[in-house]
């Protein structure tokens with residue numbers, strides 16, 4: 312079984328629609344936050360938006376052939392993964408140990424979106440800790456794939472947070488391989504992204520472009 316860990320509904324499609332489609336019967340998708348802040352307009356944010364995004368996430372994944380049983384919502388507050396770190400750690404830890412998985416796709420810790428980077432750090436620390444405990448046998452032989460949705464900006468080294476992300480990416484480059492997979496059906500990927508109707512108009516162009524790339528690329532390591 313493969314596991315895709317998505318901070319928000321739509322990250323799964325942006326990073327991995329091609330991979331999900333190829334393995335739709337054996338892929339579990341975990342949404343960490345409820346997506347309730349996914350609007351620049353404060354009056355649109357909240358539980359109603361979260362419900363809408365949940366149904367958009369189902370529709371998008373149905374297009375790729377994923378069944379409801381393999382879609383999990385952890386419902387943490389959007390934008391606040393850092394605040395609920397312990398809860399997210401425990402939820403993901405349980406899922407990673409309960410599910411018979413051989414590959415995890417998760418956000419890179421150097422992604423500049425704070426929810427993405429925090430989740431990347433949490434997954435790495437679960438793997439690191441579990442590999443030193445008796446439960447470790449369950450988390451061996453795993454393929455790790457890290458994806459980046461919001462890349463640090465190489466032309467902006469004077470912004471401290473951005474510079475930190477760039478340095479972290481450099482560090483990861485030294486111990487992970489960079490690997491890309493061809494997307495067989497780009498039209499299907501675009502259609503799946505279009506299901507995220509509440510997000511499309513607010514999405515940055517460079518993020519939206521991820522749905523038109525012929526390849527999905529990751530930092531990869533086998534542990």
Ligand SMILES: [Zn+2]
Pocket residue numbers: 318319322424427460
């Ligand atoms: Zn996101």
